[in-house]
Amino acid sequence: MKVAVLDDWADALRGLECFRRLDEHEVTVWTDHAQDVDILADRLLETEALVLIRERTKISAELVAKLPALRLISQRSVYPHIDVQACTQAGIIVSSNQHPGTPSYAAAELTWGLVLAGARQIPAQMASLKAGGWQTGLGETLRGKALGIFGYGRIGRTVAGYGAAFGMRVLIWSSEASRSAAALDGYQAAGSKSELFADSDVVSLHVRLVPATRGIVTAADLAVMKPTAVLVNTARSGLIQPGALVAALESGRPGRAAVDVYENEPVTGSGDPIVGLPNVIATPHIGYVTREEFEIQFADVFDQVAAYAAGAPINVVNPTALRHPPIGPRTS
Numbered sequence: 001m002k003v004a005v006l007d008d009w010a011d012a013l014r015g016l017e018c019f020r021r022l023d024e025h026e027v028t029v030w031t032d033h034a035q036d037v038d039i040l041a042d043r044l045l046e047t048e049a050l051v052l053i054r055e056r057t058k059i060s061a062e063l064v065a066k067l068p069a070l071r072l073i074s075q076r077s078v079y080p081h082i083d084v085q086a087c088t089q090a091g092i093i094v095s096s097n098q099h100p101g102t103p104s105y106a107a108a109e110l111t112w113g114l115v116l117a118g119a120r121q122i123p124a125q126m127a128s129l130k131a132g133g134w135q136t137g138l139g140e141t142l143r144g145k146a147l148g149i150f151g152y153g154r155i156g157r158t159v160a161g162y163g164a165a166f167g168m169r170v171l172i173w174s175s176e177a178s179r180s181a182a183a184l185d186g187y188q189a190a191g192s193k194s195e196l197f198a199d200s201d202v203v204s205l206h207v208r209l210v211p212a213t214r215g216i217v218t219a220a221d222l223a224v225m226k227p228t229a230v231l232v233n234t235a236r237s238g239l240i241q242p243g244a245l246v247a248a249l250e251s252g253r254p255g256r257a258a259v260d261v262y263e264n265e266p267v268t269g270s271g272d273p274i275v276g277l278p279n280v281i282a283t284p285h286i287g288y289v290t291r292e293e294f295e296i297q298f299a300d301v302f303d304q305v306a307a308y309a310a311g312a313p314i315n316v317v318n319p320t321a322l323r324h325p326p327i328g329p330r331t332s
Helices: 017-022 037-043 084-089 105-119 122-130 154-165 176-184 193-199 219-223 244-251 291-309
Strands: 002-005 026-029 049-051 072-076 093-097 146-150 169-173 202-205 230-233 256-259 280-282
Touching: 017 291, 049 291, 072 291, 084 093, 093 291, 105 122, 105 154, 105 202, 105 230, 105 256, 105 280, 105 291, 146 154, 146 193, 154 169, 154 176, 154 202, 169 176, 169 193, 193 219, 219 244, 244 256
Parallel strands: 002 026, 002 049, 049 072, 072 093, 146 169, 146 202, 202 230, 230 256, 256 280
Antiparallel strands: none
16 A cells, blocks of 8 residues: 655654564655645645554545545544544544553653753753853752642553652542542542642643643633742643643743643744743653654554555544445545
8 A cells, every 4th residue: 555654753653663564565754744735635645544643734624535545544542633524424444543541651751851850950950051151040859849630541640650759749630530540549639620730839731632621721720820830731732721821931820831742733943932931841742752652652553554454444433434435536
């Protein structure tokens, strides 16, 4: 099959061991980002299997209509960026392994790296030294401080464990079922979402972005945070009301933030105002970008391509597409 991979910005996939699973196919890898429908339609005109890297490119009904050869979209995890209904109507299978119960240690480790970097002012101290200076400012010790975990899922649970290992008092706010699970793990549930934000010295977001959680972190939540607190977001930018975090940081509550995710990615130049704030540590969405994590994730993605090529698709999101008569050249 003709396979296309979009948005491999670091040209990393070809160096993975699991990439060999595509050896029998004709593979094109795109290392830049394009969202213009006409540009994508031109690039993918003959593509039969499309590999997506998370939510980097929106697959709209308009785009689907311009891809007559497309038969399969293969990716991993959630798919709010894909118009599944349009794919189903066109007879395009969407395969996406939801990997239940498997924590992303890479994302949890980056989260903790950002917590440490914020507490000890590591980027500022490095910049001072590289500029010919010496110590600048005072960091803070984490032991004895309160770590607020908003969202106690597979990543939040792992980060909570890191906090406990560093001697922090761990507070949880999540669904009732997740709060009960956290209590069984020995953690304290906050009395409310507002209390979590008000009482924590570090708040780390680990909520899945779905329509119901978009904007779930409000300006009011941020306004009750301590001036000394840090907000860490390695989940999704859309969890925070648009513009609320920049405004909160400029007003001093919270005093700092460490972020890995943005509303529009990739962020280049001055594409997001939060990147330029002096009280922000910003990384380019690298939470899951490790060799080990990529090998795990893309083994699943490429196995889905191989399964489709063998006539037995797996992890099918839209099984109706298996019965829906394909249109146009898809019948060939």
